[in-house]
């Protein structure tokens with residue numbers, strides 16, 4: 001039995017196969033419409049979510065399966081003090097696969113160790129968000145035609161943004177990747193990523209504070225929200241929340257084929273006037289999230305469709 005805790009749980013070859021499957025699902029949805037008939041997905045979300053939970057549910061429904069679950073810790077037995085280890089043992093009796101989001105780093109991993117069904121980490125605190133990374137990789141590969149030879153700007157909350165941490169981990173396995181890390185001093189990338197991942201693997205990167213300076217060299221600009229819920233005090237959040245705002249004027253500094261990605265939700269960091277720019281790919285990215293989660297569910301359940 002296989003779980004997904006980190007994007008590195010799949011080899012590059014396995015990832016290629018998963019992304020190929022997602023592209024086939026996009027082209028031939030009818031072929032997969034009954035693939036998961038009789039199977040159930042449990043979504044166990046101890047933290048707010050719109051896209052991740054609903055895209056998992058949509059993915060399972062598109063495959064002909066069913067869904068059950070809870071969308072906040074308050075509405076589950078966590079409110080009574082139940083541990084994730086106990087909860088997953090129970091969920092294992094009710095469902096065939098589980099997607100879990102939790103505010104504590106490592107909670108889905110703990111659950112997976114006691115689980116009788118595959119567990120997918122749907123975001124654990126400020127740590128990892130592997131299915132967002134699968135979504136990001138599918139978006140980049142589908143729209144750019146490649147995952148190597150790219151200069152990627154990561155902008156905003158690089159400290160608490162789990163999507164950024166997972167994406168860096170995944171992209172360093174492709175040749176010719178360079179990062180431009182764009183953040184204020186207080187929200188710089190944690191040293192367990194800078195030193196242990198980037199430096200340790202000899203990946204070229206620069207750290208800058210001004211988005212304008214980075215713009216002209218980027219192939220991908222990955223914007224992120226300042227992660228309000230992970231701040232220790234409101235004052236720091238208020239000071240940093242509008243640090244970066246991507247506007248039409250800033251887009252003029254970018255390459256004509258640069259793509260703007262964002263895991264969403266957006267707050268103020270991308271002005272709505274940018275939405276009509278053909279380079280704005282964040283809504284298409286959310287659609288790719290459904291295809292890749294369909295591919296992931298099939299892969300972890302070991303279901304092949306011919």
Ligand code: NCD
Nearest residue numbers: 051052123163225263264265
């Ligand atoms: C992200 C997350 O939950 O980390 N959202 C998502 O799953 N698409 C990004 C965020 O909340 O800022």
